[in-house]
Amino acid sequence: MxxxxxxxxxxxxxxxxxxxxxxxxxxxxxxxxxxxxxxxxxxxxxxxxxxxxxxxxxxxxxxxxxxxxxxxxxxxxxxRAMVFQEFGLLPWRTVQANVELGLELKGMSSDTRREVSQPLIEMIGLSGFEGHFPHELSGGMKQRVGLARALATDPxxxxxxxxxxxxxxxxxxxxxxxxxxxxxxxxxxxxxxxxxxxxxxxxxxxxxxxxxxxxxxxxxxxxxxxxxxxxxxxxxxxxxxxxxxxxxxxxxxxxx
Amino acid sequence: MTDIRALEADIAQAADSGAPGRSAWYRLEPAILGTASIAVLLVLWEVLPRLITMSAGTKLFFTTPTQIAGTLWRLFATGTIWTPLGVSASGFALGLGLSIVVGLPLGVLIGRSRTLNAMLDPFITAFNATPRLVFLPLLMLWFGLGLEMKIVIVFIGALFPILINTYEGVRNADKTLINVVRSFGASEWDVARLVVVPNAMPYIVAGLRLAIGRAVLGVVVAEFFGSESGLGVMMVQAAGRYQVDVVFSGLIVFAALSLAMTAMVQVLESRLSRWRPQRAGGE
CATH class of the missing domain: 3.40.50.300 (P-loop containing nucleotide triphosphate hydrolases)
Structure with missing residues (x-):
């Protein structure tokens, strides 16, 4: 191997x-x-x-x-991307903005970011929660956001x-x-x-x-x-x- | 057994019937009592001087709410107050603005850099330990009695609450979150923008609230002790002419400005903390 x-x-x-x-x-x-x-x-x-x-x-x-x-x-x-133990979500960012964090730092425009984040949010089963803040989510939901954020940059x-x-x-x-x-x-x-x-x-x-x-x-x-x-x-x-x-x-x- | 059942039923009933009426009163009580006590005070203030006979000399030192209201109205209607108010407000706004523009970035820098912190800490500690108003004579010498002096005294008064609070908030930043954004290739600027400053925001707003108080104090003191014009100057001159109603008018305008600024900070605060869990009993 x-x-x-x-x-x-x-x-x-x-x-x-x-x-x-x-x-x-x-x-x-x-x-x-x-x-x-x-x-x-x-x-x-x-x-x-x-x-x-x-x-x-x-x-x-x-x-x-x-x-x-x-x-x-x-x-x-x-x-490479990390999924963190205590989720590591930015508490002042919505679900969508958290998922798009890496894309934003890559300098992607907001329309392009949305095209990437939308299917990911759908995949982790959080459609309709895009505008929620982390404190409004359960632990499992938070970690799914953490996972989606890591996957967003397609590492x-x-x-x-x-x-x-x-x-x-x-x-x-x-x-x-x-x-x-x-x-x-x-x-x-x-x-x-x-x-x-x-x-x-x-x-x-x-x-x-x-x-x-x-x-x-x-x-x-x-x-x-x-x-x-x-x-x-x-x-x-x-x-x-x-x-x-x-x-x-x-x-x-x-x-x- | 039956006793306990009966007791439980009683409690449930009491809670049921009592709750709605009590909660409405409970919510409004502070506002009603607050307004009522102000009203009582104003009425007493208005009525008592009419009931007590005072000598003409003593009367010189007193005024009544209606008189003050009339004077305030006259000051605004004739436009006499706009020039001093404008001078005071510009000193306040420019000095406070400058302290935010300088204090916020500087607080972030010394919070993030050990080197800068070590270099600047002695100055900040010494400056902060000194009552800023002792600089007034020097500032009057250096900057004269105009707007510049007022801006500087407001600036040095308001700078430290903002600087020190920003610094504390920055030091308090969550290391994991910094690692999160770093792992996505964030620069130090991105770290500050995305994690450090949002995280420090509650501290910064608390600092701003303090700074507003210091700024108003700076304006008042500068104008009491030596300025060409301003609300404080107007008050001092009126006091010299025994125009107690004019002095009170200035006082009310200052108080209103402070309250308005505090209310603005509160609006800012609630807008900035939308992402926080709501405290019980909050909006």
């Missing part, structure tokens, strides 16, 4: 003022294929979200080689930082189904960070387990469940076997 995104020997240490340095990533290696859905699970603070921010171009690693489509990564770009890579963590369990299940549907039609490369092993297995082609800080790739599991996935797969013996294996890798890394 030709890696679409590759990271080699990525090292990153945070040096917060008034505190000691924190090694976030140490010799971190990763390969993600084009169109692949890869999840990362790992203990809290292991640097998985940090790596997403590195890929997004917001944080520069101290050393290491990160390539996308063969080219070294340089700063933020519209070929090749979707980075998702525990996107469903702030949602209740039922909404989360529905959002997972929705995400898979969108991923299958839009054919994006997805890097998905989560704490939930079940969620990672259900969604992914492969699941990476990370060590505790400083984070390295510990083990990668290939998920051979057929696609399209459905909810019943979650109760199959294979699914539970995977869940157990991943948990066994992960539990040594977790300190309470």
């Amino acid at each position: 030709q890696a679409y995104i590759s990271g080699r020997n990525v090292n990153l240490t945070f040096r917060p003022p008034n505190r000691g340095p924190v090694r976030a990533l140490q010799n971190f290696d990763i390969d993600i294929g084009e169109g692949e859905f890869l999840s990362i699970v790992g203990p809290s603070g292991c640097g998985k979200s940090t790596f997403l921010n590195v890929l997004l171009g917001l944080i520069k690693p101290d050393s290491g080689d990160i390539r996308m489509d063969g080219k070294p990564l340089a700063g933020p770009g519209t070929d 090749n890579v979707l980075l998702m930082d525990e996107p469903f963590a702030a949602l209740d369990a039922q909404t989360r299940d529905l959002m997972q189904v929705e995400l898979l549907r969108i991923w299958q039609t839009a054919k994006k490369t997805v890097l998905f960070v989560t704490h939930q092993i079940e969620e990672a297995i259900y969604l992914s082609d492969r699941v990476m387990v990370m060590t505790k800080r400083p984070g390295r790739a510990k083990k990668i599991f290939k998920i051979d469940l057929p696609r399209p996935r459905d909810y019943e797969m979650r109760v199959t013996p294979e699914f539970n076997e995977l869940k157990l294996q991943i948990w066994n890798e992960l539990k040594d890394e977790i300190t309470v």
Whole structure:
């Protein structure tokens, strides 16, 4: 498999003022294929979200080689977009203006923006809510806006930082189904960070387990469940076997 | 058991029948009481001097609401008030405008840049700790007794509330939201425009409200202590001639201007906060 995104020997240490340095990533290696859905699970603070921010171009690693489509990564770009954990919607912007944020920053005219945002808002099932402000929406609706905003600039890579963590369990299940549907039609490369092993297995082609800080790739599991996935797969013996294996890798890394 | 049932029924009934009438009174009560107390005060003020016999000398220091109303009417009808009002209003508006034009961008800059903050902080702290009116003698020397001096005194009074509030609001900006717009390739200007300034808006409006008070104070003091013309000058001259009704007229015009400005800020505030969850009992 030709890696679409590759990271080699990525090292990153945070040096917060008034505190000691924190090694976030140490010799971190990763390969993600084009169109692949890869999840990362790992203990809290292991640097998985940090790596997403590195890929997004917001944080520069101290050393290491990160390539996308063969080219070294340089700063933020519209070929990548992030879906944020706490949604990251601008509270003073309507649903439509939030979805169009990236397009606006690309300098697109409002008519063109509308042509892009309208079908997306329809796709996420929020037609009629274009003029609503985020505080008027439920958590699930907010995250669908976050997803639509990330898709609006038509990126090749979707980075998702525990996107469903702030949602209740039922909404989360529905959002997972929705995400898979969108991923299958839009054919994006997805890097998905989560704490939930079940969620990672259900969604992914492969699941990476990370060590505790400083984070390295510990083990990668290939998920051979057929696609399209459905909810019943979650109760199959294979699914539970995977869940157990991943948990066994992960539990040594977790300190309470 | 039956006791509790009966009690519950009683409470429900009381709540049912009492609620609508009570809520209408509850809503209007403050307005009615407020208007009534003003009315009572005005009537007392009007009637009492007629009941008490005062010497001609004492009478010189007093006036009545009807007299003030008459004088106000005359001042506007004959046009005598327009020139001083215009001078005061221009000093106020230009000084306040300048303080917004300078204070807002400067507050954003020092809020975003550690370097600028470190460089300017000593000046801002020192200036802010000093009552701005102590600069008045200097400003009179440097800028004379005309409009320029008034603009400068209003400016330095109104600048700091706006500057400091903007700074606080900017420091308070949500880091995640800044990352969101950055991830779409936003420049520092875009970050300020799309996240930092909207986020700081409640602080800025609160600063503006303070600044208006300081600006009015600046106009009044400048005109009391040395100006060629203005509402304050009109009041001081009238006081020298024992024209108490004219003094009160000036006072009322100043109060009306302040109230009008505060009302404008409130309109601005509610327009700017349409995106916020409505507080219970809000509009």
